[in-house]
Amino acid sequence: MGDGWLLAGWGRTSPSWARVVTPADPAELSVELSGGEGGEKGAGTIARGLGRSYGDAAQCAGGTVIDVGRLSDIGPIDPESGLVTVGGGTSIQHLLERSLPEGWFVPVTPGTRLVSIGGAIAADVHGKNHHRDGSFCGHVTSLTLNTPSGVLSTGPELDPELFWATAGGMGLTGVVTDATVRMKPVETNRVVVDTERFTDLDGVMAAMEESDSGYQYSVAWVDAAAGRGRAGRSVLTRGDHAAVSDLPKAHRDRPLEAPHPARVRVRRTAPSGLLNAFTVSAFNAAWYSRAPRRRSGELQTITAFFHPLDGIDGWNLLYGRRGFLQYQFAVGPDRADVVHQAVRLLSDSGTPSFLAVLKRFGSGNPGPLSFPIEGWTLALDLPLGPPQLARITDQLDEMVAQAGGRVYLAKDARLRPELLEVMYPRLSELQEVRRRIDPSGILCSDLSRRLGMDGARMAG
Amino acid sequence: MNDAFGRPQSMVVLAGTSEIARAVVRRTVADRCRTVVLAGRNPTTLAEAAAEAVAAGADDVPTLLFDAGDPTGARDAVDRCFAAAGGEVDVVLVAVGELGDQSVDETDPERTAAMLTVNFTWPAAAMVAAAARLRTQGHGRLVVLSSVAGVRVRRANFVYGSSKAGLDAFSVGLGEALRGSGAGVMVVRPGFVRTKMTLGRPEAPFATTADVVAEAITDGLASGAEVVWAPGALRWVFAVLKNLPATIWRRLPG
Numbered sequence: 057m058g059d060g061w062l063l064a065g066w067g068r069t070s071p072s073w074a075r076v077v078t079p080a081d082p083a084e085l086s087v088e089l090s091g092g093e094g095g096e097k098g099a100g101t102i103a104r105g106l107g108r109s110y111g112d113a114a115q116c117a118g119g120t121v122i123d124v125g126r127l128s129d130i131g132p133i134d135p136e137s138g139l140v141t142v143g144g145g146t147s148i149q150h151l152l153e154r155s156l157p158e159g160w161f162v163p164v165t166p167g168t169r170l171v172s173i174g175g176a177i178a179a180d181v182h183g184k185n186h187h188r189d190g191s192f193c194g195h196v197t198s199l200t201l202n203t204p205s206g207v208l209s210t211g212p213e214l215d216p217e218l219f220w221a222t223a224g225g226m227g228l229t230g231v232v233t234d235a236t237v238r239m240k241p242v243e244t245n246r247v248v249v250d251t252e253r254f255t256d257l258d259g260v261m262a263a264m265e266e267s268d269s270g271y272q273y274s275v276a277w278v279d280a281a282a283g284r285g286r287a288g289r290s291v292l293t294r295g296d297h298a299a300v301s302d303l304p305k306a307h308r309d310r311p312l313e314a315p316h317p318a319r320v321r322v323r324r325t326a327p328s329g330l331l332n333a334f335t336v337s338a339f340n341a342a343w344y345s346r347a348p349r350r351r352s353g354e355l356q357t358i359t360a361f362f363h364p365l366d367g368i369d370g371w372n373l374l375y376g377r378r379g380f381l382q383y384q385f386a387v388g389p390d391r392a393d394v395v396h397q398a399v400r401l402l403s404d405s406g407t408p409s410f411l412a413v414l415k416r417f418g419s420g421n422p423g424p425l426s427f428p429i430e431g432w433t434l435a436l437d438l439p440l441g442p443p444q445l446a447r448i449t450d451q452l453d454e455m456v457a458q459a460g461g462r463v464y465l466a467k468d469a470r471l472r473p474e475l476l477e478v479m480y481p482r483l484s485e486l487q488e489v490r491r492r493i494d495p496s497g498i499l500c501s502d503l504s505r506r507l508g509m510d511g512a513r514m515a516g
Numbered sequence: 517m518n519d520a521f522g523r524p525q526s527m528v529v530l531a532g533t534s535e536i537a538r539a540v541v542r543r544t545v546a547d548r549c550r551t552v553v554l555a556g557r558n559p560t561t562l563a564e565a566a567a568e569a570v571a572a573g574a575d576d577v578p579t580l581l582f583d584a585g586d587p588t589g590a591r592d593a594v595d596r597c598f599a600a601a602g603g604e605v606d607v608v609l610v611a612v613g614e615l616g617d618q619s620v621d622e623t624d625p626e627r628t629a630a631m632l633t634v635n636f637t638w639p640a641a642a643m644v645a646a647a648a649r650l651r652t653q654g655h656g657r658l659v660v661l662s663s664v665a666g667v668r669v670r671r672a673n674f675v676y677g678s679s680k681a682g683l684d685a686f687s688v689g690l691g692e693a694l695r696g697s698g699a700g701v702m703v704v705r706p707g708f709v710r711t712k713m714t715l716g717r718p719e720a721p722f723a724t725t726a727d728v729v730a731e732a733i734t735d736g737l738a739s740g741a742e743v744v745w746a747p748g749a750l751r752w753v754f755a756v757l758k759n760l761p762a763t764i765w766r767r768l769p770g
């Protein structure tokens with residue numbers, strides 16, 4: 057049952073083959089988790105949403121990958137509380153198409169709306185509002201998890217160990233078949249945005265510390281590819297949902313139209329080397345000089361503000377055959393020096409890096425593998441190809457680990473396994489839950505195997 | 517699992533005492549490979565190579581014996597290697613080879629057959645066994661040491677050269693067969709490498725070291741290459757040599 061094919065993450069770096077099944081309902085899914093029909097015994101099973109994690113989290117070489125795309129029902133949105141129960145395979149795109157016209161926005165959105173609710177929970181995704189609202193799982197009141205020991209209901213009050221292990225647990229505690237999410241009321245589909253440009257990192261970081269709290273959303277784009285002296289120049293954009301009264305008169309009668317799916321599609325892999333040190337720094341420079349020095353009160357669409365790349369389907373193909381890495385780390389509030397060092401390391405080594413994203417995180421949640429911790433996070437887009445890249449990213453790991461920080465597993469494709477527990481010291485709490493709900497070790501992914509998270513199972 | 521840079525975490529080496537293979541293992545182990553299994557024919561030198569891998573940081577390095585003179589044992593050797601590695605292997609390196617003595621190998625039919633067996637038949641059989649494993653795993657790379665000697669075969673070493681030509685063509689074909697399976701083949705074509713195999717032989721142009729070949733191999737794994745030349749310049753040299761008229765080719769020195 058079910059064909060197999062090659063699966064890779066969004067960065068397209070390490071494809072592997074697996075049998076792929078697309079269960080029509082949770083009952084069909086249970087069969088797969090109980091050992092499956094015809095799956096290679098012992099080769100494992102993992103869920104896959106929309107494949108927007110960058111590395112190898114949603115693939116399982118030689119095993120079974122459960123594509124949850126058909127579990128995509130959207131229940132009614134409670135007009136009082138904003139609570140809605142959605143299938144684990146529902147995309148944020150579809151949820152917004154339904155919810156916005158009724159005046160509800162998702163509580164947290166990553167930089168693309170082409171992620172599934174299951175993927176948003178498994179990575180405990182964060183958005184530009186983390187400093188205020190925390191990450192996605194903080195807005196989930198309950199979920200249904202299909203596990204090898206049966207179907208379990210969980211939430212922050214009901215079996216909290218299981219719930220929080222699932223938040224950021226990268227699918228290793230089971231398959232989320234549905235979740236109840238508390239949506240956020242909005243009056244319009246626009247955001248009122250203030251933009252400021254800074255010539256260096258110190259400036260932008262000071263501004264974020266000082267006044268992020270005055271905005272619901274805040275993020276800075278940093279140029280880490282510019283040469284010495286200019287590396288670290290940044291554009292800070294911050295905003296809040298617009299009220300109807302913020303809109304020009306002409307738009308006030310249709311304030312809640314949902315964003316459209318992508319209109320442009322990239323079909324072919326670009327030639328390798330198209331994105332090199334030269335083209336990348338030229339792009340970053342053009343982008344920096346186009347940004348206004350300071351502008352306030354600009355109205356932006358949801359796509360422009362939250363999901364700027366969603367207009368182009370398959371943009372990851374532009375990185376060429378070899379693909380690319382995204383390197384994202386988080387460090388404490390007093391470790392701004394690591395952000396400085398990282399930018400300097402990339403710039404000094406001439407490593408091409410697309411606009412890096414800098415953000416201040418608010419406090420983390422109880423999830424042992426949930427990525428956000430209070431402090432700073434920096435995300436770097438790094439095309440594969442430069443020979444120094446493997447060494448540079450290993451160096452970044454050491455810096456981050458020494459500073460008590462961590463890298464984001466939803467983006468990882470290369471971490472040294474020994475560093476996982478250093479970065480996530482509460483890893484054993486996830487493992488305890490896994491032993492309980494998956495005693496024979498059916499759930500695993502290329503990520504969990506690469507990082508040695510499956511312990512005795514792989515040795516046996 | 518191989519990571520985004522094609523860095524393996526587990527490796528099986530068929531001919532773990534090969535100097536080129538040892539240079540590869542030193543690099544991959546320095547880069548996070550923890551499980552290494554070395555197979556070979558000489559327990560003493562195998563133990564030496566294993567100790568070297570452990571010193572470089574490998575967890576523990578099981579060794580086991582095989583004889584490339586007996587292709588009927590290829591499947592069993594591969595099975596034992598995978599079992600010793602714990603079932604899953606990211607990279608299988610095939611380094612078995614014998615340079616032989618051309619004057620004997622071209623006149624003694626038993627020696628001709630033995631050369632073709634060690635250089636072509638056994639490695640091909642072992643690769644088929646390993647490829648089946650990697651296909652089931654859904655990932656993994658087979659790295660095979662071919663040689664420029666097989667790219668255009670010379671009068672002076674046509675027995676060795678033709679055995680490598682066969683292995684090279686076989687490996688390219690196997691790579692095609694594995695397309696879409698998650699597993700793949702990388703064919704390595706070194707020129708003259710200063711190792712115990714070539715000791716005492718006159719050096720050819722572009723002579724290089726085992727470490728240079730090893731670097732070309734790890735770079736090739738990182739870029740997902742299907743063919744790797746070492747040193748890289750040989751790719752262009754042989755693009756020319758391959759197309760020389762036979763009359764000129766014959767007269768080239770070496």
Ligand SMILES: Cc1cc2nc3c(=O)[nH]c(=O)nc-3n(C[C@H](O)[C@H](O)[C@H](O)COP(=O)(O)OP(=O)(O)OC[C@H]3O[C@@H](n4cnc5c(N)ncnc54)[C@H](O)[C@@H]3O)c2cc1C
Binds near residue numbers: 181226466467
């Ligand atoms: C352009 C872009 C921008 C991004 N911006 C951000 C950002 O701002 N903030 C952020 O936090 N992340 C960001 N991401 C990362 C992305 O949000 C996460 O990787 C997310 O997990 C992707 O969801 P998916 O549905 O594509 O999941 P997949 O990539 O398919 O899977 C990711 C993980 O979730 C698990 N999973 C998927 N579905 C289920 C399920 N139903 N039950 C259990 N486990 C499941 C998988 O096993 C896997 O471990 C971005 C990604 C891209 C491509």
Ligand SMILES: NC(=O)c1ccc[n+]([C@@H]2O[C@H](COP(=O)([O-])OP(=O)(O)OC[C@H]3O[C@@H](n4cnc5c(N)ncnc54)[C@H](OP(=O)(O)O)[C@@H]3O)[C@@H](O)[C@H]2O)c1
Binds near residue numbers: 705710714
């Ligand atoms: N050196 C070069 O110039 C050069 C150039 C191009 C290609 N190559 C190829 O690269 C590979 C490695 O060569 P190398 O330079 O590293 O030389 P090497 O050290 O001599 O390696 C050859 C390996 O093959 C093993 N072997 C030979 N016959 C065997 C048999 N019957 N059974 C089991 N194992 C056997 C050897 O074992 P022992 O150690 O026990 O002898 C040794 O481990 C070979 O395939 C070679 O053809 C070499």
